[in-house]
Amino acid sequence: MTDCIFCKIITGQIPSDKIFDDDQVVVFRDIRPKAKVHLLIVAKEHINNLFEAKPLHEKLLSHMLLVAPMVAKQEGLHNGFRTVINTGAGGGQEIDHIHFHVLGGGGLPRF
Numbered sequence: 148m149t150d151c152i153f154c155k156i157i158t159g160q161i162p163s164d165k166i167f168d169d170d171q172v173v174v175f176r177d178i179r180p181k182a183k184v185h186l187l188i189v190a191k192e193h194i195n196n197l198f199e200a201k202p203l204h205e206k207l208l209s210h211m212l213l214v215a216p217m218v219a220k221q222e223g224l225h226n227g228f229r230t231v232i233n234t235g236a237g238g239g240q241e242i243d244h245i246h247f248h249v250l251g252g253g254g255l256p257r258f
Contacts, residue, residue: 153189153244167218171210174218174249182229183252184222188214194245197234215249224251 155161157173166186167174177185188211194200200208212230219228228251233240 151193151242151244153242153246154193157189157191166221167214169214171207172214174214177248181248182250182255184219184224184228184250186218186222186249188218188247188249190245195243196238196240196245197232200245211247215247219249219251222249222251224249227251229255 152161156163156175163173163175165173165175170191172188172190174186174188177187190207190211192204192207194204215228215230228249231248231250232245233248
């Protein structure tokens, strides 16, 4: 995907405030934070959204969920955090590349 902003961040074509990087994901701070701490966990494999995830992506999706508490603790979110996965335009997804939001640090509204 040559026009995908997250693919360009993954390859280093666009700078980001990375806090974690491994063979499956990259984690960086959101440039338009909705909370004191707002991180994005982005799969290195380009998958548009959860609608397009397949059983072969099970390990990747599991890894993304396991990275969430690790980076949350790293960022001082010891009292908890929120994980959000927007899927499709109707779900508020703005970038067609699967990613999980990690939000915390106070001020989050209750559902």
